[in-house]
Amino acid sequence: MAPAQYVLTFSCPDRPGIVNAVSGLLFGHGGNILESQQYGDTGTGRFFMRTVFSLADMSVFAVLSTEMVAIATHFGMQWTLRDRSQRRRVMLLASKFDHCLADVLYRWRIGELPMEIVAIVSNHPRDTYRHLDFGDIPFHYLPASRDDRTAHETPLLDLIEQTGTELVVLARYMQILSSELAARLSGRCINIHHSFLPGFKGARPYHHAHARGVKLIGATAHFVTADLDEGPIIEQDTQRVSHHDTPTDLIRIGRDIERRVLAQALRCYLDDRILLNGQRTVVFSV
Numbered sequence: 001m002a003p004a005q006y007v008l009t010f011s012c013p014d015r016p017g018i019v020n021a022v023s024g025l026l027f028g029h030g031g032n033i034l035e036s037q038q039y040g041d042t043g044t045g046r047f048f049m050r051t052v053f054s055l056a057d058m059s060v061f062a063v064l065s066t067e068m069v070a071i072a073t074h075f076g077m078q079w080t081l082r083d084r085s086q087r088r089r090v091m092l093l094a095s096k097f098d099h100c101l102a103d104v105l106y107r108w109r110i111g112e113l114p115m116e117i118v119a120i121v122s123n124h125p126r127d128t129y130r131h132l133d134f135g136d137i138p139f140h141y142l143p144a145s146r147d148d149r150t151a152h153e154t155p156l157l158d159l160i161e162q163t164g165t166e167l168v169v170l171a172r173y174m175q176i177l178s179s180e181l182a183a184r185l186s187g188r189c190i191n192i193h194h195s196f197l198p199g200f201k202g203a204r205p206y207h208h209a210h211a212r213g214v215k216l217i218g219a220t221a222h223f224v225t226a227d228l229d230e231g232p233i234i235e236q237d238t239q240r241v242s243h244h245d246t247p248t249d250l251i252r253i254g255r256d257i258e259r260r261v262l263a264q265a266l267r268c269y270l271d272d273r274i275l276l277n278g279q280r281t282v283v284f285s286v
Contacts (some may be wrong), residue, residue, distance in 0.1 A: 002054075003032070003054035003055055003056045004054065004055055004058045004061075004083065004084075004085065005034065005052060005053070005054050005083075005084045005085070006052070006053055006054075006055065006061070006081060006082065006083055006084060007050065007051070007052050007053075007080075007081075007082050007084055007271075007272045008022070008049075008050070008051045008052075008053070008068070008079065008080070008081050009048075009049065009050045009051075009079065009080050009272050009275060010022075010048075010049055010072065010077040010078060010079035010080070010275075011046055011047065011048045011049075011077065011078050011079075011275050011276075011277070011282075012046065012047055012072075012075045012076050012077040012078070013045060013046060013047070013075070013076055014040050014041075014045050014046060014047035015047075015075070018047055018049070018075055019038065019049070021071050021074075021075070022049070022051065022071065025064065025067055025068060025071060026051070026053050026064075029055065029057075029060045029063065029064045030055060030056055030057060030060065031053040031054065031055055031064070032053060032054045032055075032056075033051060033052070033053045034052045034053060034054060035050070035051065035052040036049070036050070036051045036052075037049070037050045037051075037284040037285070038050075039282055039284075041277060041282075044277065044278065046277065048275050048277070048282045050272060050273060050275070050284045052084070061083075065081055068081060080272065082272060087114055087115050087116045088115045088116065088166045088167055088269075088270050089115075089116050089118050089163065089164050089165050089166045089167070090115045090116065090117055090118065090165070090166065090167045090168075090169060090266075090270075091117075091118055091119050091120075091121060091159070091160060091163065091165040091167070091168050091169070092104060092105075092117060092119070092120045092121070092169050092171050093120075093121045093122070093168060093169065093170050093171065093173040094120065094121075094122050094124075094129075094171045094172060094173055095122060095123055095124060095172060095173050095174040095175065096124055096128060096174070097172045097174070097255075098128070098129055098132065098171075098172070099172070099255045099258070099259060100171035100172045100192055100258055100259055100262050101120070101129070101132070101171040101172070102132055103259040103262070103263060104169065104171055104262065104263065104266065105117075105132065105133075105134075107263055112263075112267070113263070113266055113267060113270060114270060115167075115266075115270055117137050118137075118138070118163040118164070118165055119137065119138045119139070119140055119159060119163055119165075120134060120137055120138070120139050120140070121139075121140045121142055121156060121159065122139070122140075122141060122142070122173075123141075123142060123143055123144040123152070123173075123174075123175055124141070125141050126139050126141060140159060142155055142156055144175045149178055152175070153177070153178055153180075153181050156181075157181060157184065160185075166188060167188050167189070167190065167269060168185055168188065168189040168190070168224075169189075169190050169262070169266060170189065170190065170191040170192065170224065171192065171262065172192060172258070173191075177189075177224060179226035182224050182225055182226045183226060185224060186223075186225070187223060187276055189223065189224040190221055190222070190223060190224070190234065190262070190265055190266065190269065191221070191222055191223075191224050191229070191231070192219060192220075192221050192258050192261060192262040192265075193219065193220050193221075193222065193229050194206070194217075194218075194219055194254055194258065206247055206250040206251045206254055207247045209250060210245070210246065210247045210250055213243065214241065215240060215241060215242070216238045216239070216240055216241065217238065217239060217241055217250055217253060217254055217257070218236060218237055218238035218239065218257055218261075219236070219237060219254065219257040219258040219261040219262075220233055220235070220236045220261065221233075221234045221235045221236070221261050221262050221264070221265030221266075222234055223276070223281070232276060232277075232278075232279055232280055232281045233280070233281060234265040234268065234269075234274055234281055234283060235261050235262075235264045235265040235268065235283070236261065237257050237260065237261050238257070239253055239256075239257055241253060267286065268283055268286065271286070273285075273286065
């Protein structure tokens with residue numbers, strides 16, 4: 001049987017001795033480093049590191065974790081240490097447009113996105129997705145009202161807590177989260193947005209973009225914050241378009257970009273590759 005694998009991520013003020021302390025701890029408990037990526041931000045003076053390691057003797061993990069607390073305290077680290085065999089618990093939120101939801105479900109089913117989907121939540125009834133196979137995944141219909149956002153967000157937050165959700169994915173979920181809920185989900189809620197169209201807000205961004213003759217369209221996956229569509233960016237992509245492309249063409253191309261950008265952001269999160277750096281992110285390459 002292959003040795004158990006773990007992933008350690010952290011950020012802290014940069015100073016000498018950080019890598020030595022961490023690698024020494026792992027070596028002292030028989031750990032074998034399989035991957036290691038570091039980044040020092042000279043602008044902020046912070047250091048970021050992601051290390052994947054194996055342990056031949058899993059019984060030492062508890063002791064190693066305890067000793068890591070002392071190192072983290074000494075260096076002022078924000079850190080996580082996770083068994084890679086434990087799948088993240090993810091909740092998917094969607095609205096009428098279901099292309100991102102369908103794509104995430106497909107990638108999950110073929111093993112491309114190793115996670116446990118605890119629920120699918122929508123402000124539209126189940127019949128909206130009658131062509132999608134949710135299998136045994138619980139579906140929750142939570143109608144939304146602009147006049148009373150609490151009536152929608154209170155049961156949503158209860159569901160997040162009851163299911164032990166670690167990550168919320170807004171798969172083209174067309175409801176704006178309140179500042180309070182965004183704060184509760186800080187660093188664990190990802191949204192996909194048709195960015196690279198910053199001047200075209202509202203319900204028909206691709207039509208507005210077509211009217212202005214844009215030559216590039218794209219999408220951005222970012223963490224959700226109280227500032228609408230301005231959270232730390234995780235992943236982006238673009239594609240060139242031309243005067244030949246109709247609004248329908250732009251919508252089709254945009255959906256493809258949104259699907260792959262969200263999938264890549266989700267993949268990076270599930271593999272502990274994203275670390276927050278103020279209003280930015282450090283994303284270690286796959």
